[in-house]
Amino acid sequence: MEKFITFVSGRIISVILLVLFNVLIVRFMPPKEYGLFAVLIALASIANTLGSLGAQRFLPKYVSLARQAENAAAIRTMLVKFFSFRFFIVLVSACLCLVVSLIWLDNDIRVEASVFLPFIILCVVSSIYADSEVASQSLNQQRVSRFVSISEPLVRTAIVSLIIVLKHPLTGRELIVIMTCTQGVAWLFLAANALSALRKKIRSTPQSANSPSRHEVLGIVASGYVSGLTALGASPPFIRLIAANLLSASEFAALSFVQTITLSLQRYSPGFLLFPFVEPAIMGWQTADKTERYDKAGAALSLIAKIDAFIITFGILALCPIGGDVLHLLAGDKIDPRALILLLSMATIIGGTVVRSSEVAASFVAAYNSIFLSSGLSFVFVSILIFGGPYMGLAAVLAFPIVDSLARSFVMESAAKQNGFGTVIGWSRILLCFGLIAAAVYLSETYFAHRSFALAEKLAFSAALVIAGVFCFAIVKPLTASENALIAAYVKSPRVRSVLTFMARR
Numbered sequence: 156m157e158k159f160i161t162f163v164s165g166r167i168i169s170v171i172l173l174v175l176f177n178v179l180i181v182r183f184m185p186p187k188e189y190g191l192f193a194v195l196i197a198l199a200s201i202a203n204t205l206g207s208l209g210a211q212r213f214l215p216k217y218v219s220l221a222r223q224a225e226n227a228a229a230i231r232t233m234l235v236k237f238f239s240f241r242f243f244i245v246l247v248s249a250c251l252c253l254v255v256s257l258i259w260l261d262n263d264i265r266v267e268a269s270v271f272l273p274f275i276i277l278c279v280v281s282s283i284y285a286d287s288e289v290a291s292q293s294l295n296q297q298r299v300s301r302f303v304s305i306s307e308p309l310v311r312t313a314i315v316s317l318i319i320v321l322k323h324p325l326t327g328r329e330l331i332v333i334m335t336c337t338q339g340v341a342w343l344f345l346a347a348n349a350l351s352a353l354r355k356k357i358r359s360t361p362q363s364a365n366s367p368s369r370h371e372v373l374g375i376v377a378s379g380y381v382s383g384l385t386a387l388g389a390s391p392p393f394i395r396l397i398a399a400n401l402l403s404a405s406e407f408a409a410l411s412f413v414q415t416i417t418l419s420l421q422r423y424s425p426g427f428l429l430f431p432f433v434e435p436a437i438m439g440w441q442t443a444d445k446t447e448r449y450d451k452a453g454a455a456l457s458l459i460a461k462i463d464a465f466i467i468t469f470g471i472l473a474l475c476p477i478g479g480d481v482l483h484l485l486a487g488d489k490i491d492p493r494a495l496i497l498l499l500s501m502a503t504i505i506g507g508t509v510v511r512s513s514e515v516a517a518s519f520v521a522a523y524n525s526i527f528l529s530s531g532l533s534f535v536f537v538s539i540l541i542f543g544g545p546y547m548g549l550a551a552v553l554a555f556p557i558v559d560s561l562a563r564s565f566v567m568e569s570a571a572k573q574n575g576f577g578t579v580i581g582w583s584r585i586l587l588c589f590g591l592i593a594a595a596v597y598l599s600e601t602y603f604a605h606r607s608f609a610l611a612e613k614l615a616f617s618a619a620l621v622i623a624g625v626f627c628f629a630i631v632k633p634l635t636a637s638e639n640a641l642i643a644a645y646v647k648s649p650r651v652r653s654v655l656t657f658m659a660r661r
Contacts, residue, residue: 172308173419174485179315181412181486184325186404189489190264191327193411194399195274197392198252198266203282204387205252206245209379210286212518213237215430216375217367218293224360227353233366234290241286242279249278260399264407270328277335284342291345299348307341378514378523381530387537391418391503394556397540402549409482409490410500416485417500426463426508430515433459449576452519454637456512456579461633463508468588471498472624475595476603476616494599499553502592506560509580513564516571516579525570529563536562550596557589584633591624 181189221230253274256266266274291300314333318325387393391414398410421427433455474481478494486492517525536559540552547555568579598620608616634642 169304169308170419172305172312174416176308176312176315177412177415177419178485179312179319180325180330181408181489183319184327186408186489187264188325188327190399190404190407190411191266191270192330193395193407193415194256194260194264194266195270195277195327195331196415197395197411198256199249199274199278199281200390200392201387201396202245202248202252202278203285204383204390205248206241206278206282207380207383208237208241208244209376209381209383210237210241210289211383212379212514213372213376214286214289215293217372218290220367221294221353221356224356225363227356227360228362229366231350231353231357233372238283238286241282245279245282246275249275252278256396259396264399270331273328273331273335277331277338280335280339280342284338284345287342287345287349290349294349294352296348296352299345303341303345307337310340311337374521374523375518378518378526381527384530384533387533390556391500393537394540394552398549398552401552403491405489405491406493406496406549409486409493409496412486412490413482413496413500417504420501421504421507424463424504424508425466426459427511429459429462430511450637451641453516453576453579454635454641456516457581457635458638458641460505460509460512460580461584461638464505464585464588465628465633467501467504468591469621469624471501471592471595472620473617474498474501475599475620476608476613477610478599479604480610480613494604495550495596496553498592498596498599499550499557502589503553503556503560505585505588506557506564509564509585510560510567513567513571513579516576517567520571520574520576522567522570522574525567528570529566532562532566533559550600561585578635581633581635584628584631587627587631591627595620 180192184192217233218230220226253266253271260266288300288304291303311333314337315325315330318329395411395414399407402410474497475494478497479492482490482492482494482497514526517523536555540555564580565582568576571579603613603616
């Protein structure tokens with residue numbers, strides 16, 4: 156629990172710093188330069204996904220094995236090979252993304268030759284930095300990870316603040332260079348610390364000659380890689396590139412700003428914060444009784460999805476009347492403060508968590524075919540979005556990733572159930588969340604956007620919507636008995652247990 160608190164506290168501070176960083180740049184950068192920066196970050200994210208090699212599955216599963224000292228040498232060898240190959244693949248992916256950007260972008264924002272080299276370097280550095288973070292967490296180096304997660308955005312924000320104070324104009328290219336430097340230093344620190352820890356284990360403990368089978372490793376890498384590719388069509392960076400040719404400068408600035416904030420929230424949402432701890436633990440439960448481990452794993456994954464779904468839903472209900480005011484407060488007059496963008500962008504966080512829970516369940520029972528099948532669905536959705544995007548409204552484009560995520564999650568959960576799993580996603584509760592979100596979006600667009608209210612009245616509406624949401628969940632009982640039992644095993648407070656009992660279905 157202490158390690159988890161250390162981990163979460165660092166991420167909360169990191170989110171605050173990242174929000175501050177993005178508020179500064181959207182307020183003080185010219186709209187065209189901010190748009191260029193937003194496009195480059197989207198391209199870098201896509202390049203990292205294309206070159207991911209299943210890192211989101213490979214690293215938590217195998218690096219955590221090095222917690223047993225006798226596995227350190229084998230894991231170190233695997234990591235060196237993995238990072239070397241990933242470096243090359245991301246390099247190729249970055250070049251490919253630049254070519255696509257030159258063909259696709261036909262609006263005011265263009266990627267000039269002067270940013271090619273800084274962009275390629277950023278892609279490589281940011282990908283390896285993100286992987287090093289996951290590796291540190293999987294090695295239980297939470298204090299080191301916390302220090303880096305706070306220091307990197309702090310230094311980045313301080314540099315940007317100094318540039319603003321000196322009244323030097325901020326450009327997209329300069330921001331890319333700054334991020335490359337700060338993330339590069341952070342990566343070197345994490346990598347050096349992780350390698351030092353592995354080296355000490357190798358020197359102090361006789362090493363096992365056993366290593367994971369090549370077939371198993373390739374299965375994990377392939378499933379993780381395909382899963383990453385299928386998630387690409389539902390990702391905010393992909394939506395941003397689709398929208399770049401559809402929106403005005405102020406609307407695109409609003410979308411880019413909101414997506415950047417929600418991406419930070421998604422990385423550090425409670426559900427995603429729990430995955431580095433829960434996923435290795437679930438893999439370790441495979442030594443227990445089969446029925447028991449399936450029930451326990453299903454309850455854990457269902458809880459993760461529900462935690463994010465409930466928190467995001469109540470956040471959207473609260474922001475429904477005041478979303479435009481919040482955007483204007485944060486970003487000033489340079490963006491179109493349309494609440495619709497904020498509400499639907501936040502809703503995609505739920506879809507991401509639901510998909511990841513289903514994916515872990517499918518991998519747990521080695522139902523890799525379902526992950527590949529879900530890629531076919533994603534390909535269909537992406538094709539519709541690419542060719543039909545110009546004819547869709549903004550709401551439809553923003554809602555598309557949610558539909559994609561839910562469809563893919565249903566396929567993977569169905570496969571997990573066929574292999575003995577119980578419920579992974581509580582669909583009735585998740586769909587209730589999206590029903591409340593749809594109502595909030597409808598009210599925002601048809602009622603609050605066209606009427607003037609005092610701030611006190613808007614806050615009263617927010618409170619009323621949140622209370623209505625609480626009432627809905629109190630009626631339907633959001634927790635199952637298995638989920639309640641899993642939480643109760645870690646909660647000692649009688650009062651909290653009584654609340655959990657009230658919230659659980661019998």
